[in-house]
Amino acid sequence: MSFTIATWNINSVRLREGLVCRLLTEEAPDVLCLQECKSPVDKIPLEAFKALGYGFMVARGQKGYNGVAILSKLPLEDVGDMDFADLGHARHVAARLENGVTVHNFYVPAGGDVSDRAVNEKFGQKLDYLAGMRDWFRDSRPEQAILVGDLNIAPREDDVWSHKQLLKIVSHTPVEVEQLGAAQEAGRWIDVTRQDIPEGLLYSWWSYRAKDWDAADKGRRLDHVWASPDIANAAHGSRILRAARGWEKPSDHAPVFATFDL
């Protein structure tokens, strides 16, 4: 059995219902994980997605901020959520497919502007959230699992447009990269995107603030697909749909895909 999973920070699922439908129609992943839905679960436009064959959804939401949803053509079982760092935010939800694979959908805190927890509480919360992930994966090591989402960190030098210029910019500071690495190592997670595309610049996010995001191309790879080591070798075909960043009224993130043959 082969299935394709995609992850996309949609930055309001209600405002961009049409873009989600376009992705489901044109790319037709079996499973689509969304972040920043910015919607209570009961206000997600589920009927439109159902009409396209996505009859299953597992989601967590809150008014105005955060929110994660897993849309699927394949049956899903809700297997819960975690609230690392006790933020009370809808930033994680997990679902199990009938083939036994568990999908974790994460929206890691962005962390504010200043990379110093002494003066920026949000940066501390981001580090604490990642420490919570690390401890959880260490205590219950993932198997038959896929982790996707907006992790709000670009770990590698070739995951950003300028390593040197971003070293003090939240999303690429050494302390964040180290903390993300600790969470990844604790779960023995394999970075599927980089397993498939080991070399070269790779971005999934471009700021709204650039005059011409495409020409400037000052991107970062904030969105990730990881797999537990027992299924990582089944992954292939990773890609980032950069074109979606140029759709009308776009999200500032592009969807990331991977296919698993299991």
Added chain:
DNA sequence: ATGGTTGATAGTCAA
């Protein structure tokens, strides 16, 4: 060092 844009929501806060 600052500004630049977008979204939810109704004056800012978050990204």
